[in-house]
Amino acid sequence: QSVLTQPPSVSGAPGQRVTISCTGSASNIGAGYDVHWYLQVPGTAPRILISGNNNRRSGVPDRFSGSKSGTSASLAISGLQTEDEADYYCQSYDTSLSAWVFGGGTKLTVL
Amino acid sequence: EVQLVESGGGLVQPGGSLRLSCAASGFPFSDYWMHWVRQVPGKGLVWVSRIDSDGSSTSDADPVRGRFTISRDNAKSTLYLQMNNLRVEDTAVYYCVRPSRVGASVRSYYYYGMDVWGQGTTVTVSS
Numbered sequence: 398q399s400v401l402t403q404p405p406s407v408s409g410a411p412g413q414r415v416t417i418s419c420t421g422s423a424s425n426i427g428a429g430y431d432v433h434w435y436l437q438v439p440g441t442a443p444r445i446l447i448s449g450n451n452n453r454r455s456g457v458p459d460r461f462s463g464s465k466s467g468t469s470a471s472l473a474i475s476g477l478q479t480e481d482e483a484d485y486y487c488q489s490y491d492t493s494l495s496a497w498v499f500g501g502g503t504k505l506t507v508l
Numbered sequence: 509e510v511q512l513v514e515s516g517g518g519l520v521q522p523g524g525s526l527r528l529s530c531a532a533s534g535f536p537f538s539d540y541w542m543h544w545v546r547q548v549p550g551k552g553l554v555w556v557s558r559i560d561s562d563g564s565s566t567s568d569a570d571p572v573r574g575r576f577t578i579s580r581d582n583a584k585s586t587l588y589l590q591m592n593n594l595r596v597e598d599t600a601v602y603y604c605v606r607p608s609r610v611g612a613s614v615r616s617y618y619y620y621g622m623d624v625w626g627q628g629t630t631v632t633v634s635s
Contacts, residue, residue: 399552431613433621435553442603442628443553448621452611486553490618496569497543497555497622 400425401487403500410508414475417503419487420468425498427468430490434463434472437484437502446485447472479507510534510624512604517629524594524633530587530604530626538562538582541607541617544589546600547628556602557589560617571597594633601628 402420409415419432426432434447445454447463450470460476470489474481487500516528528544544556557568557578566578577590587604608623609615 431619431621435622437553442625443622444625445621445623448608448611448623449613449619454611488553488622492618494570495567497558499553499555502552 399501400491400494400496400498401489401500403485403487403503405501406504406506408506408508409477411477411479413477414473415477415505416474417472417485417487417505419470419472419500421470421489421491421498422468424493425468425489425491426465426470428492430492432463432465432470433488434461435486435488437486439484443486474505477507481505482507510606512606512624512626514602514604514626514629517602517631519632519634520594521635522594522596522633525590525592526594526631528589528591528602528604528629528631530589532585532587532604532606535606535624537580537585542578542580542587543605543607543622544578544587545603545605545622545625546598546631547603548600554600558617559587591631594631596633599631599633601630603628 431449435443437443450465451463485503491498513531543558559566559578575593579588604626605622606624607620612619
């Protein structure tokens with residue numbers, strides 16, 4: 398049971414837009430800690446996509462965007478491409494647990 | 509090139525010990541906090557431990573507290589994870605991770621993303 402809750406899977410057709418939610422609580426996202434998003438192709442290490450809630454990292458296409466409101470955050474991917482198929486994770490810090498926490502991950506399938 | 513290279517994984521029996529190493533290069537290692545994150549195959553990412561820049565402060569996740577010890581040798585630019593009393597549920601790929609304040613809204617390691625990841629080293633605990 399992850400501290401941050403993500404949908405196990407999302408899917409969309411090429412060119413469509415999908416969003417992945419990340420729901421936390423008052424001790425992590427709601428406490429103001431930044432949310433970061435990672436992409437992981439199975440068998441490889443994760444890589445950071447979005448840091449500080451909505452800042453795309455170098456080399457990340459502007460099709461990817463992040464947002465945060467209250468105790469939740471979202472990753473939006475527009476203009477879906479087949480190469481976007483991967484697992485996506487959100488991450489923040491939890492002050493009650495004194496721990497860095499991840500969502501359970503969301504598998505994106507491009508139909 | 510910024511790089512993290514883990515080593516030391518392997519097969520160990522329950523109750524046994526292993527020490528993981530992570531060799532850092534391409535950045536001033538002694539300036540950064542460092543983390544270990546693990547991932548059971550087919551499952552999600554789980555934070556394990558962190559250490560501050562000079563090694564004077566550490567923190568661990570509840571499942572490993574009292575069994576795992578994170579440490580560092582800044583002269584060798586190397587991060588370690590000493591794992592004792594290993595359990596079957598410790599089986600995972602272990603990643604060495606460097607955080608970064610790029611994009612963070614507050615200048616504090618508690619707000620930083622996990623910027624650089626090693627390739628991971630696999631630990632298997634089984635009899």
